[in-house]
Amino acid sequence: xxxxxxxxxxxxxxxxxxxxxGGMGCVYESIDERxxxxxxxxxxxxxxxxxxxxxxxxxxLLANLRHASLPKVIDHFFEDERQFLxxxxxxxxxxxxxxxxxxxxxxxxxxxxxxxxxxxxxxYLHKHNPPILHRDIKPANLKLDEDGELFLLDFGLAKxxxxxxxxxxxxxSVFGHTLSYAPLEQIHGSGTDPRSDIYALxxxxxxxxxxxxxxxxxxxxxxxxxxxxxxxxxxxxxxPEVTAEISDVIRRAMALSRKERFGSAVEMSEAxxxxxxxxxxxxxxxxxxxxxxxxxxxxxSAPRVKKLNxxxxxxxxxxxxxxxxxxxTVATAKMAVPTAASTASPEITPTDxxxxxxxxxxxxxxSKRNLWFxxxxxxxGIAIVAAIFLFQRGVNGSKDNTNLSNQVNTxxxxxxxxxxxxxxNTNLSNQxxxxxxxxxPATNQGSPDQSASKDNSSGKxxxxxxxxxxxxxxxxxxxxxxxxxxxVQARVxxxxxxxxxxxxxxxKLLEEYTHEWPEVKVLDKQIDxxxxxxxxxxxxxxxxxxxxxxxxxISSN
Numbered sequence: 001x002x003x004x005x006x007x008x009x010x011x012x013x014x015x016x017x018x019x020x021x022g023g024m025g026c027v028y029e030s031i032d033e034r035x036x037x038x039x040x041x042x043x044x045x046x047x048x049x050x051x052x053x054x055x056x057x058x059x060x061l062l063a064n065l066r067h068a069s070l071p072k073v074i075d076h077f078f079e080d081e082r083q084f085l086x087x088x089x090x091x092x093x094x095x096x097x098x099x100x101x102x103x104x105x106x107x108x109x110x111x112x113x114x115x116x117x118x119x120x121x122x123x124y125l126h127k128h129n130p131p132i133l134h135r136d137i138k139p140a141n142l143k144l145d146e147d148g149e150l151f152l153l154d155f156g157l158a159k160x161x162x163x164x165x166x167x168x169x170x171x172x173s174v175f176g177h178t179l180s181y182a183p184l185e186q187i188h189g190s191g192t193d194p195r196s197d198i199y200a201l202x203x204x205x206x207x208x209x210x211x212x213x214x215x216x217x218x219x220x221x222x223x224x225x226x227x228x229x230x231x232x233x234x235x236x237x238x239x240p241e242v243t244a245e246i247s248d249v250i251r252r253a254m255a256l257s258r259k260e261r262f263g264s265a266v267e268m269s270e271a272x273x274x275x276x277x278x279x280x281x282x283x284x285x286x287x288x289x290x291x292x293x294x295x296x297x298x299x300x301s302a303p304r305v306k307k308l309n310x311x312x313x314x315x316x317x318x319x320x321x322x323x324x325x326x327x328x329t330v331a332t333a334k335m336a337v338p339t340a341a342s343t344a345s346p347e348i349t350p351t352d353x354x355x356x357x358x359x360x361x362x363x364x365x366x367s368k369r370n371l372w373f374x375x376x377x378x379x380x381g382i383a384i385v386a387a388i389f390l391f392q393r394g395v396n397g398s399k400d401n402t403n404l405s406n407q408v409n410t411x412x413x414x415x416x417x418x419x420x421x422x423x424x425n426t427n428l429s430n431q432x433x434x435x436x437x438x439x440x441p442a443t444n445q446g447s448p449d450q451s452a453s454k455d456n457s458s459g460k461x462x463x464x465x466x467x468x469x470x471x472x473x474x475x476x477x478x479x480x481x482x483x484x485x486x487x488v489q490a491r492v493x494x495x496x497x498x499x500x501x502x503x504x505x506x507x508k509l510l511e512e513y514t515h516e517w518p519e520v521k522v523l524d525k526q527i528d529x530x531x532x533x534x535x536x537x538x539x540x541x542x543x544x545x546x547x548x549x550x551x552x553x554i555s556s557n
Contacts, residue, residue: 003028003043009079013041013086014538016496017503024051024156024176029089032074033542036535038089039074043082052083058155059085061132069121069151091524092145094153095208099139105211108241112276114142115205117150119272122201122265126194133159133192137200138181139207146524159192180213184221184256195258198268202253202261210238214254221256243282245275382522386529471555478551485544488537495534502527 007015012034019027019040028041044055059076075086095114099106118137125132135157143151157176177186183199186192199217206214215232223231232254236247249271255261262268506523 002026008033009041009084010075010077013039015041017500021045025055030086031531031535031538032086033538036539038091038531040071040087040089042085042087044085054156055083055085058158061155061158062087065125065132067121067124069117069149071151071153090143090145090151090153091528092143092151094140095142095144096139098144099208099211103211105239106208108209108246108279111205111208112246112272114150114208115201115272116269118142118152118201118204119265119269121152122194122197123269126197126265131194133194134197135159135186135192135200136176136178136181137197137204138178139204142204146521179216179218180207182217183258184217185258187218193258194264195261198253198261198265199255199258201268202250205250206235206254209235209242209250212238217256224256243275243279245278246272249275378522383525386526474551474554478548478555481544481548481551485541485548488540488544492534492537492541495530495537499527499530499534502530 002018002021003009003015005015005017009015009030012032014031014033016029016031019029021027024044024046026043026045028043030039030041031037032039044051046052046055056076059073062071063073063076071090072088073085074088075084077084077086105111122134125134134152134155136154137152141152141154143153145151179187181200181203183192183196186196203214220230220232223229232251234244234247235250236242236244249268252271253261253268262271502523506520506527509520509523
């Protein structure tokens with residue numbers, strides 16, 4: 001059963017919204033009202049004893065790990081026979097969702113950078129004794145935050161121990177896998193080791209670079225048993241932007257036999273860096289061999305072709321390329337410059353060089369820079385308007401507090417003047433009675449005990465009047481605090497509605513994603529600002545409740 005909005009766990013964690021749900025758990029975004037911070041709460045949906053032990057093992061494991069790309073664990077508890085894990089909240093979106101919204105593969109540069117990040121995490125995990133195995137690496141468990149940093153999540157299937165965890169208990173495997181990313185040994189339950197995580201990472205990189213999940217290991221194995229070709233197409237055949245060297249690295253990581261895979265994360269990282277370095281060199285060489293040409297169009301004359309420094313590249317080519325016939329290559333590049341009569345595009349490159357199999361078109365970046373400039377100006381304008389609004393609201397709030405304080409002080413002052421007037425009248429009355437008694441001795445006869453009794457009675461009256469004044473003042477402050485509490489509480493409810501609406505709008509933009517990333521980032525900043533206001537107002541309501549209770553205690557006494 002999903003937790004309802006505003007549910008409070010352990011007297012401190014307030015549920016804001018559900019982030020996602022899988023077969024083994026459900027994750028919520030929540031507020032830690034004790035520390036006034038956002039947290040992620042994961043609830044275990046597995047009711048078996050083994051599932052509960054696995055969930056507790058995940059909590060203990062993460063609590064003993066320290067890495068920049070791993071979430072931090074804050075708490076672990078049971079409530080109403082339900083098990084919860086409290087973790088650091090990471091604002092962002094997982095790669096599986098981004099890939100689905102994008103509708104195409106990510107760029108090679110992005111994927112290789114993410115691959116290096118996860119290989120660094122695996123190196124950290126596998127160096128423990130015994131090694132810690134994640135055993136569920138996939139795009140859905142990789143979350144990209146607003147700063148572009150990648151985090152590895154969900155250690156529900158992890159194997160291993162860290163810190164003070166007992167290795168005899170925690171080194172047992174939890175059966176489970178995700179078919180498209182799991183190696184054959186994990187699916188068959190024949191035992192896993194660090195090379196199993198290497199396979200899962202290779203399958204993940206395959207998906208990110210091609211936009212399609214790889215064929216699962218059992219299907220590939222059955223095909224090999226039938227002595228047919230591996231049905232897994234090389235990455236470079238699916239995505240021409242990927243070089244054959246990078247494709248070979250991924251293919252080796254996804255070898256069906258673990259003996260043929262990389263022996264460690266460090267080894268795969270070095271291979272991936274080397275392949276990427278050669279890709280960069282090839283790209284530079286292609287630019288050197290085929291210099292670009294620009295066609296300038298004149299309104300008063302026929303189009304003409306302007307060649308840019310074709311001859312200037314001849315000296316550098318001999319140092320960069322080991323071809324024996326450099327001169328013929330450059331001559332071919334010169335001949336490939338199109339004539340004015342056959343030119344219809346303002347920016348082209350020669351296409352019939354033997355060095356390239358397809359034309360290279362140089363993108364015009366000016367419009368993209370203009371787009372980013374307009375987006376930045378829009379964000380800056382929204383920020384300025386928001387700052388003016390918050391400043392005006394702060395001034396109005398200050399005025400309200402000043403008026404409220406003046407009202408309370410005026411009431412207290414009037415009450416004090418009334419009490420002082422009553423006291424003066426009483427003293428004058430007592431003075432007149434004393435003068436009359438002194439004038440008429442016949443009526444001024446009494447014992448010393450009666451005189452002392454009158455003095456004690458006068459002291460009690462003064463004390464009673466002072467207590468009454470304090471009670472009246474406490475009640476006035478109580479009414480003022482209650483009024484402020486109602487105002488802040490109403491604002492808290494409004495902010496909560498705004499947060500939900502802004503979040504829905506952001507999620508809708510992500511689902512309909514084409515090129516609206518600047519607008520999504522603006523919404524993210526608005527949501528963060530609303531959450532900060534929400535936490536501040538929520539803390540104020542708690543403080544006001546405590547102050548009201550104290551004032552009620554004073555007035556009741």
